[in-house]
Amino acid sequence: MNRIEKKLKEEEKILSVYFTAGFPRLDDTLEIISKLEKSNVDLIEVGIPFSDPLADGETIQRSSKKAIGNGMTIHKLFTQLKHLRKTVKIPVILMGYLNPIMQFGIEKFCLKSKEIGVDGLIIPDLPIEIFLEEYFDLFNKINLFNIFLITPQTSEERIKLIDRNSKGFIYMVSSSSITGSKKNLEDTSFKYFDKISKMNLNNPTIVGFGISNRKTYEKVIRKSKGAIIGSSFINFIEQNSLDNIGEFIKKFR
């Protein structure tokens, strides 16, 4: 069984954390993963930095730029994560824009991810139509989950298409925005979460974008399977020692 699937069954609610690989320092990646696991985080999304992250706000743009400057590449990331599964038990997802993955080789990237124990991928600029046509069989064969995004603007018909072809969970973007641009979520977001839960989808949803404090986190997990914290975690590790990661997570649960 894929670790994502298992985790979703075991835990009532999921707290997932996103960070950019190679930030703040090139070799922090594995240490951050371990510290997050020790802090009882359920799921980790490791971001692969790209020079032109067009769905990301200032924080992730900054961490990506710094990480690239530090020398982070996909090759480097796979080296850092080579022994991931000697210590880390929780599911790990790699998240990255298509171009760096394409230059590495998409098939090679999937196989290598699987080999080191990565459980899923999020490739925001790979549309579902192209995924289904060109990569579905590959992902299916190696039991690697591809996680899709939906937003408040996604039509019902399209949500159903995404739901039919999703494994694990659906990444529910909380509002029409880029990452890290909202401090709090507005009522419209919660109305949208209600609308989605009424659709009775096959897959659970985990909410990302705009979750930066306990209050929002708690409100969000009442309406979904879980929440993803990204920009606010990156801001935290930019300014604090990695030893304090546990304290940061305690601010949420």
Next chain:
Amino acid sequence: MKYKVDEKGFYGNFGGAYIPEMLYPNINELKVNYLKIINSKNFRKDFEKLLAEYVGRPTPLYFAERLSEKYNTKIYLKREDLCHTGAHKINNTIGQILLAKSLNKKRIIAETGAGQHGVATATVCALMGIDCVIYMGEVDIKRQAPNVARMKMLGAQVKEAKSGSKTLKDATNEAMRDWINNPKDTHYIIGSVVGPHPYPDMVSRLQSVISEEVKTQLLEKEGRNYPDYLIACVGGGSNAAGLYYHYLNNKKVKIIAVEAAGKGINSGKSAATIKLGKIGIMHGSKTLLMQNEDGQIIEPYSISAGLDYPGIGPLHSHMYETKRAKFVSVNDNEAMDWGLTLSQIEGIIPAIETAHAFSILDTMVFKKNDVLVFNCSGRGDKDLETYIKYFKL
């Protein structure tokens, strides 16, 4: 038609719409509506009227007598530099603002590098009384002050793109982020034949008025409606796409595309995407891109701010792959010299982008009766400061 975009938005191996889900509704709305709108009678009527009365079309097809004599061949210039605002860019912005109105959009965003597309967008927004936000790299704002002032005079808000390398590609990222944040009321006017489908096709169609006019004008002057050669400079490729459009399937017409080599192809300071690029994904399109082996986009360089885009429209990548066009690249100094030459032989001060195209006259040999049509895509006023510095005028 081999060079027409297919249903999924591809030209051969290039194109498509590689966009995050957040942009899907915006792009889908355009995809579903753009052909219906731009082929409608009302649109054609308004578009043609504005092109004639506001832009000043048709632009002349001018027989460059002295230049032809010097190179012993027949050289025509398609005078897009005479368009209102000084370049071909306005053909596209007029079309897209009409489209935005049909879609009931209340706000326009655009990216700009040198500022030409920004000015053309700010102009049509003023014309229609629609709010306008232009994203421009911090670096470009500093080096293109007159165009920034023009946009402001026209009532546009110019926002600094401070991310990445702070130039055109980052301004494009910022505009796309704005569109993600404003999915309902905003239309994004992309300035070139780049970006996700349907932009490359839509912008090509709107610019195709250039080759449509060339056909009529050549018939009058040469007794045949096609030339032997079409020559244009290519950054993203919109003036080139407009010049080539109606000739793409006419095998009698040879097509030449001129890229900016900057300080030289191998100097590390170049914008020659075809020569230096590899297939990849940027700004929602699969095309040839300047990038390092890890897939990070490389910031291009050219003395002309309108050619330093790290990608190229997917149509052009396809034309290159299928050998439909010959791609050459030209260094800064050759282009600058041609800026001066064209000024002094024909009395036309070209934009530095445009000047690149003429350099092929020094490297290729043409027959006496060959008919060459150059796209004189823009005028040089905006480049005066660069010319002044370079030639110590």
